[in-house]
Amino acid sequence: MTPTGPPVPETRQRILExxxxxVARWGLAKxxxxxxxxxxxxxxxxxxxxxxxxxDELITAVVSWATxxxxxxxxxEVHDAVSLEEVMERGIAFAHRSILEHDVLQRVMxxxxxxxxPALTVESNRIRQGIAEFLVPYLRQRGVAEGVxxxxxxxxxxxxxxxxxxxxxxxxxxxxVQVAQLVRAELLAGVVAAAPSxxxx
Amino acid sequence: xxxxxxALRVVDAVTVGGRPAASPRPPSADGAxxxxxxxxxxxVDATLACLAxxxxxxxxxxDxxxxxxxxxxxxxxxxxxxxEEILGAVVDTExxxxxxxxxxxxxxxxxxxxxxxxxxxEASSRLRxxxxxxxxxxxxxxxxxGHLAFDESNRLLGTASRFVAPFxxxxxxxxxxxRVAEWATRxxxxxxxxxxxxxxLCDPAHTARxxxxxxxxxxxxxxxxxPARAIDITPFADGRRSSLDTASINAASLDAASTTPHPSTAPHPSTAPHPSTAPHPSTxxxxxxxxxxxDH
Numbered sequence: 001m002t003p004t005g006p007p008v009p010e011t012r013q014r015i016l017e018x019x020x021x022x023v024a025r026w027g028l029a030k031x032x033x034x035x036x037x038x039x040x041x042x043x044x045x046x047x048x049x050x051x052x053x054x055x056d057e058l059i060t061a062v063v064s065w066a067t068x069x070x071x072x073x074x075x076x077e078v079h080d081a082v083s084l085e086e087v088m089e090r091g092i093a094f095a096h097r098s099i100l101e102h103d104v105l106q107r108v109m110x111x112x113x114x115x116x117x118p119a120l121t122v123e124s125n126r127i128r129q130g131i132a133e134f135l136v137p138y139l140r141q142r143g144v145a146e147g148v149x150x151x152x153x154x155x156x157x158x159x160x161x162x163x164x165x166x167x168x169x170x171x172x173x174x175x176x177v178q179v180a181q182l183v184r185a186e187l188l189a190g191v192v193a194a195a196p197s198x199x200x201x
Numbered sequence: 202x203x204x205x206x207x208a209l210r211v212v213d214a215v216t217v218g219g220r221p222a223a224s225p226r227p228p229s230a231d232g233a234x235x236x237x238x239x240x241x242x243x244x245v246d247a248t249l250a251c252l253a254x255x256x257x258x259x260x261x262x263x264d265x266x267x268x269x270x271x272x273x274x275x276x277x278x279x280x281x282x283x284x285e286e287i288l289g290a291v292v293d294t295e296x297x298x299x300x301x302x303x304x305x306x307x308x309x310x311x312x313x314x315x316x317x318x319x320x321x322x323e324a325s326s327r328l329r330x331x332x333x334x335x336x337x338x339x340x341x342x343x344x345x346x347g348h349l350a351f352d353e354s355n356r357l358l359g360t361a362s363r364f365v366a367p368f369x370x371x372x373x374x375x376x377x378x379x380r381v382a383e384w385a386t387r388x389x390x391x392x393x394x395x396x397x398x399x400x401x402l403c404d405p406a407h408t409a410r411x412x413x414x415x416x417x418x419x420x421x422x423x424x425x426x427x428p429a430r431a432i433d434i435t436p437f438a439d440g441r442r443s444s445l446d447t448a449s450i451n452a453a454s455l456d457a458a459s460t461t462p463h464p465s466t467a468p469h470p471s472t473a474p475h476p477s478t479a480p481h482p483s484t485x486x487x488x489x490x491x492x493x494x495x496d497h
Contacts, residue, residue, distance in 0.1 A: 099351075109350070109351055109352075113343070113346070113347050113350065114343035114347065115343075117342070117343055117346035117347065117350050118342040118343055118346060120350070121342065121346055121394065121395075124394075124395065125395050128395065145414075145418075147414065148414055152399065152400070153415075155397065155399075155400075156411070156415055159388075159391040159392075159395075160387065160391070162391070163387040163390070163391055164387075166350065166351055166354060167350075167351060167352075167354035167355045167358055168355070169355055169358040169359070169362070169383045169387075170358075170359075170362075170379060170380065170383055181423075184422075185419065185422040185423045185425075186380075186384065186419040186420075186422065186423050187419060188419075189418040189419040189421065189422035189423075190414050190415040190416065190417065190418030190419055191415060
């Protein structure tokens with residue numbers, strides 16, 4: 001039952017999936033290395049070999065893993081979009097819905113925000129960079145307004161996407177008309193070329 | 202009866218005022234804080250000093266009393282709920298200080314750009330220069346982050362934009378002002394939580410560039426879009442007016458503030474396109490050209 005070699009990526013992946021199942025069942029605080037090992041059908045030693053930091057490392061890693069999973073689904077959802085406007089609209093609408101429907105995230109947010117949030121904040125920096133890099137080709141294709149730096153615009157848009165999907169505020173992001181207005185009128189007006197009222201140089 | 206009794210004691214405390222330690226009553230007998238205590242602000246400021254050194258976990262009422270130079274009994278008379286109540290008062294006080302500084306900056310601004318730049322710089326600088334906040338972000342991030350994520354973030358966005366919106370309503374309709382206030386709050390929070398290597402919102406030049414590049418064009422575009430589809434984002438529960446009316450009333454004032462000719466100065470059907478039919482003059486239709494099906 002106990003593998004002897006170094007942990008292969010599949011083992012790590014299996015342990016993370018198992019840990020996520022445990023978190024969904026019991027929450028972050030009550031999930032132990034034993035639980036994860038039992039769920040993954042590996043030994044404790046195997047878990048420790050993959051995650052030498054033990055439980056703390058496992059919890060951080062599972063938040064990171066779940067975040068990456070979330071944004072991988074988001075990528076799947078929007079990667080065939082043909083324009084900057086479309087990718088932003090579809091991305092915001094889908095991410096908003098997915099966060100609301102994410103049972104595990106919602107429950108852990110309610111019961112253990114103190115464990116989840118610091119890990120999630122570290123992740124959000126990585127995610128922001130990921131979103132920005134993803135948007136750059138769309139910005140190049142669309143063309144940015146005069147005087148706008150593409151990298152700077154991508155970072156700004158990524159920040160705004162994260163802000164709106166995690167807290168919609170006054171916006172109803174289930175309404176496609178509102179999402180279109182948010183993206184086209186508000187977020188992109190200063191960013192893209194030929195905006196309706198770009199500032200003079 | 203109990204409520205009346207408590208109210209009377211507060212009245213009594215006001216008249217007695219200035220001799221807090223002389224009161225013969227047990228400090229927390231009825232749980233009602235003595236809001237008139239002259240020591241409340243001193244206790245709050247002492248707590249801020251303690252938090253900047255040790256955070257919430259290691260700060261005791263004794264520490265706070267020592268820092269404030271008063272007795273424990275005095276602290277408890279001002280805050281019968283003890284540590285928890287003091288920490289709540291610290292948050293309230295710091296919010297009030299932030300908002301009052303923000304109010305001065307916004308009130309003195311002479312145009313929309315100045316208000317946005319001044320407000321964002323003021324808020325960002327106060328957040329960054331806050332010693333207690335800096336300690337907590339570093340050592341007890343969960344305490345701070347709890348106020349900045351998901352539902353709590355929505356609450357904070359609401360509180361901040363309700364305060365800021367009336368200042369911005371000098372240059373736009375109340376619904377637009379609510380929206381722009383919320384947008385500005387998002388910008389402050391985003392850069393405060395994850396600082397940028399290239400854009401420092403405490404620097405007026407950086408903020409001016411961000412506002413002029415990304416925010417003002419968005420406000421102008423929003424302004425031309427609002428009359429077409431009135432999305433109710435009025436920040437006030439009462440006294441709502443139709444956003445159509447207010448938008449047309451305020452159209453002239455926003456255009457006066459803008460430096461470029463505006464494509465639509467009034468919500469006329471021919472000049473203000475409906476977002477669902479022509480949301481962006483130079484981009485394809487979002488719903489007919491897109492092969493989506495996932496949100497229809």
